[in-house]
């Protein structure tokens with residue numbers, strides 16, 4: 001999660017919601033991004049979230065975002081969801097540390113249209129699946145004038 005004013009990137013505050021003393025907890029990024037926005041409502045907040053973590057708790061907390069985003073003086077708030085239909089960090093660990101092939105029963109997760117869920121609850125949703133469109137998608141997200149879910153497939 002990064003908090004910046006869009007100009008002074010050297011002053012940017014970043015916080016990795018998935019890491020604390022080596023322990024990782026999924027589902028924290030959107031709540032932490034909300035907290036950052038309440039601390040600095042006049043600055044842009046960006047949250048970067050895996051699709052598995054999004055399905056844990058972060059989708060529910062997008063409802064909280066919709067409850068409050070109109071009260072933030074700077075509306076820039078972007079949750080970027082990386083939709084790889086995989087709990088990839090664990091898939092990777094199981095492969096590298098145990099030599100196991102990907103175990104689809106636990107590692108393959110549903111393909112959810114996160115950008116459409118965002119629209120359903122009142123946020124702006126943007127979908128991008130071509131590398132050459134990613135830059136423009138971020139531009140669109142940051143000038144949207146409202147909270148955005150940017151889904152990267």
Ligand SMILES: Cc1ncc(C[n+]2csc(CCOP(=O)(O)OP(=O)(O)O)c2C)c(N)n1
Nearest residue numbers: 024025026050051052053086087088089090
């Ligand atoms: C609440 C919780 N449950 C399970 C885990 C174990 N875990 C660590 S990383 C990970 C996979 C995350 O997948 P995703 O969010 O899709 O990110 P990706 O690795 O695919 O980019 C899981 C399940 C966790 N950290 N927290």
Ligand SMILES: [Mg+2]
Nearest residue numbers: 050051052086
């Ligand atoms: Mg994933």
